[in-house]
Amino acid sequence: MSRLWVVVVLTSLLVTTASPIVTAQIGQPDIVQEHWYHSYATLTLDLNEWADDYPEIVILFSIGQTELGREIWMLQISDWSQEKKPDGTDKEVAYIDGGHHGNEHLGTELAFLTAEYYIEGWGDGLQEVIDILQTTELHILIMLNADGNDFDTRWNINQVDLNRNYDHYWNTCDSTQPGSSAFSESETLANSIYMNEVVSDADLYVTMHTGVWIMLYPWGKWPEQPSDWELFHHIRDDVNDNISEIPIRNANQGLYPNCGTSRDYGYGVMGFPTFTFETDDEQFLLGTVEALSDRLGEELDVMRYLVQNIWYWRARLVVTSFEITDNGIVADVSNLGHASTSNATFHYSDSSGNLLWHSENFGVNATNQSEITIGIKNLSLVGDGIWTVHYQKRVIDSSTWVEELIDESIIMINSSGKGLLPAPSLFIYFLSIITAAISRKNLSID
Ligand SMILES: [Zn+2]
Numbered sequence: 001m002s003r004l005w006v007v008v009v010l011t012s013l014l015v016t017t018a019s020p021i022v023t024a025q026i027g028q029p030d031i032v033q034e035h036w037y038h039s040y041a042t043l044t045l046d047l048n049e050w051a052d053d054y055p056e057i058v059i060l061f062s063i064g065q066t067e068l069g070r071e072i073w074m075l076q077i078s079d080w081s082q083e084k085k086p087d088g089t090d091k092e093v094a095y096i097d098g099g100h101h102g103n104e105h106l107g108t109e110l111a112f113l114t115a116e117y118y119i120e121g122w123g124d125g126l127q128e129v130i131d132i133l134q135t136t137e138l139h140i141l142i143m144l145n146a147d148g149n150d151f152d153t154r155w156n157i158n159q160v161d162l163n164r165n166y167d168h169y170w171n172t173c174d175s176t177q178p179g180s181s182a183f184s185e186s187e188t189l190a191n192s193i194y195m196n197e198v199v200s201d202a203d204l205y206v207t208m209h210t211g212v213w214i215m216l217y218p219w220g221k222w223p224e225q226p227s228d229w230e231l232f233h234h235i236r237d238d239v240n241d242n243i244s245e246i247p248i249r250n251a252n253q254g255l256y257p258n259c260g261t262s263r264d265y266g267y268g269v270m271g272f273p274t275f276t277f278e279t280d281d282e283q284f285l286l287g288t289v290e291a292l293s294d295r296l297g298e299e300l301d302v303m304r305y306l307v308q309n310i311w312y313w314r315a316r317l318v319v320t321s322f323e324i325t326d327n328g329i330v331a332d333v334s335n336l337g338h339a340s341t342s343n344a345t346f347h348y349s350d351s352s353g354n355l356l357w358h359s360e361n362f363g364v365n366a367t368n369q370s371e372i373t374i375g376i377k378n379l380s381l382v383g384d385g386i387w388t389v390h391y392q393k394r395v396i397d398s399s400t401w402v403e404e405l406i407d408e409s410i411i412m413i414n415s416s417g418k419g420l421l422p423a424p425s426l427f428i429y430f431l432s433i434i435t436a437a438i439s440r441k442n443l444s445i446d
Pocket residue numbers: 100101104163208209210
């Protein structure tokens with residue numbers, strides 16, 4: 001009798017352990033999670049639990065395997081019931097990764113806490129989170145170096161420093177263990193493929209580490225300020241004035257020269273506004289009473305600020321007046337974003353989108369308004385031409401190009417036709433001048 005009972009208990013224990021549902025519930029309970037770092041196993045359970053509990057906002061999948069075959073998990077977090085923003089434009093894209101260095105647990109947990117804030121905030125009905133997930137896609141890779149994490153070591157299993165293995169001036173500084181070539185490691189290769197194929201249009205990239213309490217912007221390779229220094233300095237001043245006194249510096253000067261990092265790659269090759277977010281290294285808090293979310297509360301506030309204001313982390317040109325005169329195009333161009341742009345042009349296309357003419361380059365500074373006067377050599381107007389402004393989101397060469405319509409209602413043609421090439425539809429053009437003249441006359445009679 002008692003023997004049978006033992007068998008029943010043992011059997012039920014075995015069934016319990018093998019059941020995926022019960023296993024998922026074990027995960028990493030909040031009380032443990034707040035006082036312990038994730039291993040690859042507990043992270044895998046927690047991520048799956050999020051995907052199960054919040055299918056409307058969480059997409060979880062693997063972007064590849066580590067050198068030892070562990071999955072490299074990617075979370076895509078947004079309100080997936082809407083592909084675009086409520087106003088019909090594309091959502092902003094933020095990219096966040098953690099765990100390049102397997103022994104930097106606090107930085108990895110900051111990536112976890114960032115994901116948790118948005119996922120559980122959605123569950124709690126937090127308005128800030130609902131608004132952000134309707135307008136923004138968050139792509140969060142919490143643990144890149146799962147092998148190193150399991151061994152509590154900086155390196156991956158091939159003893160490579162993954163954050164020196166990126167294809168941006170790879171192995172051109174004094175650095176140890178950068179690998180046999182750029183992207184020689186499966187972890188960095190998978191990360192770079194994701195950057196190029198899925199989030200190439202991101203307006204924020206934050207890579208999380210542990211070391212000195214600091215945020216670093218490019219470059220690690222050079223002591224000079226990056227071409228988008230205005231954007232980085234604006235963020236630095238805003239964070240320091242309003243959120244946290246965390247030092248925010250150029251990486252080369254703020255820490256030490258380094259090459260082949262994901263930060264320099266993210267900015268120099270991908271054109272993202274990029275930060276390395278370093279938590280402090282007092283990370284031996286295992287079993288202490290302070291909860292991790294309190295411990296990293298200030299850092300999370302900085303992340304919330306960076307995500308909430310992502311719309312501003314690029315140039316946002318708005319043409320407010322546009323007049324074609326005998327002397328050329330005279331236009332007022334505002335920049336609502338906090339990044340400058342230096343290679344903008346006006347494009348003139350036919351209704352099928354074929355480019356007929358483009359202006360010379362002009363620049364617009366961050367958060368500024370510029371009056372642009374630009375030549376119209378070789379321009380000939382057609383009946384149904386379309387004016388657009390074509391520019392890069394930031395100054396850095398690698399940043400994305402955008403082409404945006406100029407509001408038709410502000411386009412004025414105030415020219416005798418001198419300087420314009422004759423075109424078959426010139427009749428329409430002169431007609432518009434005559435119409436304009438008549439309406440002016442009418443106005444003067446009133
Ligand atoms: Zn690190």
